[in-house]
Amino acid sequence: MTESTAKLASAISKPSGRRWRRRRSGTWGTGQARLLLLPALAFLTLFLVLPLGITLYNSFLASPVLAKPDGYFGAANYVYISGTGIYIDIIIRTLRICAFVVIFTILFSYPTAFIFRRYARLGSGSAILILSFPMLAGPLVVVLGWMILLADGGPVNSWLMWLGITSSPIEILRSEAAIIIALVQFTLPFAVLNIFNALSQVEHHLIEAARSLGASPLRRFWHVILPLSLPGVLSAAVITFSLAISSFIAPAYLGGGTKLVMTTLISETILGSYDLAMASTIAVVLLVFSLTVVIAMNSALTRHAARR
Amino acid sequence: MATNKTRRSFLKTGAAGVIGAGAGAFAAPSIVLGQTRTLTISTWGGDTEKAIKSFVLPKFEKEHKAKLVFDIGSMGARYNKIRAQKGLSTVDVFFSTDEPVYNGMRTGLFAEVNKGNIPNMADLHDWATPTDGFGVGYGLITFGLAYHTGLVKNPPTKWADMWRKDIRSKLALPALFHSLMPALLIRSAELGGGSASNLAPGLAQLSKLKPKKLSYFWTAWAPLLKSGDVHVAADFDYYIEGMKDKGYPVAWNNPTDKGFATYQHLSIPKASKNKGLAEAFLNAMLDPGVQEAIANKTYQGPTNKKVKLKPAVAARSTYGDRLKNIRFFDGRSIDKKRVAISEMLKTKVLPNWS
Amino acid sequence: MSARISLGSAGAIAWLVLIYLFVLGPAAVVIIGSFNTATSFPSDFEGFTFGWYAQLGEHPEFLDALFVSIQIGAIAAFVGSVIGIPVALALARYDFRFKGMITAFIMAPLILPQIVLGMAMLQLLTALQLPATFLGLALIHAVFVMPYVVRAMLSCLTGLSPSVSEAAASLGANAWQRFLLITLPITRAGIMAGFIFAFIMSFINLPLSLFLTTPTSTTLPIRMFAYMESQIDPFIAAVGSLTVIAVIAGSFFIEKILKVRLLA
DSSP, X not given: OHXXXXXXXXXXXOOOHHHHHSOOOSOXXXXXXXXXXXXXXXXXXXXXXXXXXXXXXXXXXXXXXXXXXXXXXXXXXXXXXXTOHHHHHHHHHHHHHHHHHHHHHHHHHHHHHHHHHHTGGGTHHHHHHHHTHHXXXXXXXXXXXXXXXXXXXXXXXXXXHHXXXXXXXXXXXTSHHHHHHHHHHHHHHHHHHHHHHHHHTSOHHHHHHHHHTTOOXXXXXXXXXXXXXXXXXXXXXXXXXXXHHTOOHHHHHHSTTTSOOHHHHHHHHHHHHOOHHHHHHHHHHHHHHHHXXXXXXXXXXXXXXXXX | OHHXXXXXHHHHHHHHHHHHHXXXXXXXXXXXXXXXXXXXXXXXXXXXXXXXXXXXXXXXHHHHTOEEEEEESOHHHHHHHHHHHGGGOOOXXXXXXXXXXXXXXXXTOBOOOOGGGOGGGGXXXXXXXXXXXXSEEEEEEEEEEEEETTTOSSOOOSGGGGGSTTTTTSEEEEOTTOTTHHHHHHHHHHHTTOBTTBOXXXXXXHHTOOOSEEESSHHHHHHHHHTTSOXXXXXXXXXXXXXXXXXXXXXXXXXXXXXXXXEEEEEOBTTOSOHHHHHHHHHHHTOHHHHHHHHHHHOOEESBTTOOOOHHHHTTSSOGGGGGGEEOOOHHHHHHHHHHHHHHIIIIIHHHHO | OTTOOOHHHHHHHHHHHHHHHHHHHHHHHHHHHTTBOOSSSSOOOOOBOSXXXXXXXXXHHHHHHHHHHHHHHHHHHHHHHHHHHHHHHHHHXXXXXXXXHHHHHHHGGGGSOHHHXXXXXXXXXXXXXXXXXXXXXXXXXXXXXXXXXXXXXXXXXTTSOHHHHHHHHHTTOXXXXXXXXXXXXXXHHHHHHXXXXXXXXXXXXXXXXXXXXXXXXXXXXXXXXXXXXXXXSHHHHHHHHHHHHHHHHHHHIIIIISOOOSOO
């Protein structure tokens, strides 16, 4: 079973480093695998690679902010961004928000998935499904709900004051906390589902074996269940991070307009100043950062799988 | 058995999806082809679209044997669309404030209209054609100060009141890239001892504010007005009049040092293949009856001199006396500086706000 | 055995209650608001009405948009499945060179800033002298929902031992027969889950559609976003709630009447 968990891990991520580093020689796959992948690769080339190429090209045109001569083509936008404080601040804020979202989402979703798994016969399929219902209303409507709940004069602040946690309203909206709260709520069902699947693959007889050897529930969890479900946790972290960093509506509505993140900065730059060059530059930077993080997480996953 | 049944239902679901999808994909173009003449209106979805559909569409479609279709979305998205599509754009009439029009004129996106096809242009106010023949203003609105009638004991009456101690941290302001932000920066500069050509004092002034919310539309700060988070908002008169009708505890003042006039503007992209019909549509939008109906419904001030608004509506629109106390900015020069202004706001003001 | 009720399970129930409150709370606020007689949203609850739902009749453009979104979601999920399922099979069954790179590539749409790609797509179409169309919008949605199909399918396939398929092969079944008669039935939960997730992610997507909609392909999120520029009232809450209610009813129907488990 460990093997198949690892297979899941490596399937979702990068396979073992050895294969990765093998020199290219001959074809890149067996005939069948190639046949299975071909439609997707052709499709993605048309609808993803070409637009991405255009984005990359746009990012080397001069933004009107920089007043470069006509026909300029070069890295001026990148130089400008890396030397301008507010852009750096926004990049750091984006990554900080994503980090918090990943941490809280995992902290909340692990016990939830664990409980669902433990009481599996009580209909956890439907239970997980119910968790994903708010998604269906669309992020616009759900974010509206958060605006109502988190306002200075809203219910959450009234409860906090009633509980005596604070004496005057805390400004939650317009803070990064509001964005984090909404994104944790949005990503939680995805993470629960991932971890639940991973936990389902921890074979029961391993736990029973540990029990028969006299391991306490805590030890069984710590030495058997947790390590075996770790790939699921990492895979949940990857999807949570991906959803968080590409999210647009929650930061736009809940950040008060002042707490810009990279996606909202991009949209304002296109929609407000029609500055496609700068927007594309920020998009490329965003892509580089998120790919780096995802690949790092994936290689952790692979290393973990390889160790077992 | 269960497997059998479910497989069948799965296949059914899949098949239904495919058939529905296929039908949809091919049904869409046929709607367009089925009509002799189609005029594509690019506009805000919501009140403006509703006003066109109720006050212009029925008569226009009948008179011109044409069909109106609507490409809806925010102004920025729609403007970017025609910019990117250039000659392929199917938009015939573009609704916006005057701001993107200057940009589009500079980049050769809009066509000059033939006044001969728009007889109603003869009845317009002098100020109603800011873009020199590249389209026409069909409405006028004023950007001023809105306030919560229950929570603000001493209503703001001039722009400087935004900096009052009880207001400056309870403000809703336009977003950094909002079309009125350059005007607000210029006024702030003047209040700080600068001018349109010396904006630095304006940046310093704005940095002293602590806005609760930056937004493009009143709908983004309205919930915060209700919850008491926002007390004062800088926004358009006609939005606030609409809010009053919906029962919000809100009122609007035209600042004594003049609110900012803004056009609701119509233009025709060069790529339009129905320019004559589009001009007929512009003419219909300038019709006194249509403009009065739009004002009655939405409180946008008319640009046609012949429109006589009822006193109740007149008092709530950019019309009559209000016209004497509004300020027109030079859109053309703002357009040239706009990107620089946005960047200044982003780098010099935003860090103090976030 | 699994239904053993103990003191520990009281803690578990308390935890679940909190989690459900947190996840469902904001949507619940909106659903409750959609039944409010007040003319603005949000508002204190003034009285109960179905009136805002009835208003849908006066807004045919919302029904059009709903229909467009369903069609685009169905095409996107279908195309995403047709292309994504083989990918999952390849990734689960075969080892091949550049597998890591190809996997990252196929999952990449998940992390891309979609608003920029929507714009780039429009530029690409223009460069190819193609107009933005309904089908084009659906296909770009398909790109972005395909990773969900692949993920759902993979988590299902990894539990599946290849030995069954190998046994069938030894009995003379060809690849298509093995796929149709063995893999497909066994993985139907994964296929369903993938299709449904893909549909939902297309159905709620706003940034991807922002620059690609046309008069005949205005999606529901674009329509709602546009409405919310000029109005914010319980009607928009009703539109949002309607999808939730419809899906709750729909999934109840699928699970209980058709006896298909949506999420295994």
